[in-house]
Amino acid sequence: MGKLEGKIALVTGGNSGIGLATAKHFVREGAYVFITGRRDAELAAAVKTIGENVTGVQGDVSNLADLDRLFDQIKRENGKLDIVFANAGVARYAALGAISEEFFDSIFDTNVKGLLFTVQKALPLLPNGASIILSASMVGSKGLATYSVYSATKAAVRSFARTWTTDLLRVAQKSKHSEPRMARKHGDDNGLSLTSLRNAE
Numbered sequence: 001m002g003k004l005e006g007k008i009a010l011v012t013g014g015n016s017g018i019g020l021a022t023a024k025h026f027v028r029e030g031a032y033v034f035i036t037g038r039r040d041a042e043l044a045a046a047v048k049t050i051g052e053n054v055t056g057v058q059g060d061v062s063n064l065a066d067l068d069r070l071f072d073q074i075k076r077e078n079g080k081l082d083i084v085f086a087n088a089g090v091a092r093y094a095a096l097g098a099i100s101e102e103f104f105d106s107i108f109d110t111n112v113k114g115l116l117f118t119v120q121k122a123l124p125l126l127p128n129g130a131s132i133i134l135s136a137s138m139v140g141s142k143g144l145a146t147y148s149v150y151s152a153t154k155a156a157v158r159s160f161a162r163t164w165t166t167d168l169l170r171v172a173q174k175s176k177h178s179e180p181r182m183a184r185k186h187g188d189d190n191g192l193s194l195t196s197l198r199n200a201e
Contacts (some may be wrong), residue, residue, distance in 0.1 A: 002030030008078045009033045012061050012118055013088030015046040022085055027053050034074055036088065061088045061114030067121050074125060081125040085133040086115045093146040104149055111153035116160065134161055
């Protein structure tokens with residue numbers, strides 16, 4: 001039996017790269033996985049590659065209507081989510097002086113807005129003990145040429161992880177659960193996880 005047997009997971013941007021590798025691993029460990037991607041052909045290819053216990057849902061995380069449709073489907077088909085990996089992101093680079101509004105919005109809409117609303121809209125489906133994983137990067141604390149906008153989005157992700165740990169603890173303390181709930185942050189510069197734990201010390 002795998003470590004994730006019976007768990008339901010969501011991996012945004014699961015049609016390639018880290019997202020696809022993570023989805024494969026989750027399935028090998030026994031989870032049923034929903035993956036998202038903007039392009040139908042790549043999404044279908046990813047579903048075929050994973051092979052089983054996977055559903056592909058086309059959509060753009062920066063589009064709130066797409067997120068609503070995604071979570072409606074997960075709720076309808078499974079009723080809960082045990083793991084959310086907010087992985088969808090874009091990487092584009094431009095030096096100061098060459099940054100356009102379109103360039104700025106395209107990166108922040110996906111990497112910051114999309115990540116925030118993915119997590120927020122998932123919250124009603126997360127049972128006690130669920131995990132939220134955020135895709136961060138070491139560039140959030142580096143000063144690399146042409147990376148300013150992209151690096152700023154990754155710094156925002158690290159800030160989300162810190163502040164949401166506090167938010168989730170505060171919400172848990174106000175909830176009607178008979179057992180205590182806490183949120184912990186762990187990980188490194190490339191990935192941050194917020195885990196809601198029963199009877200955490």
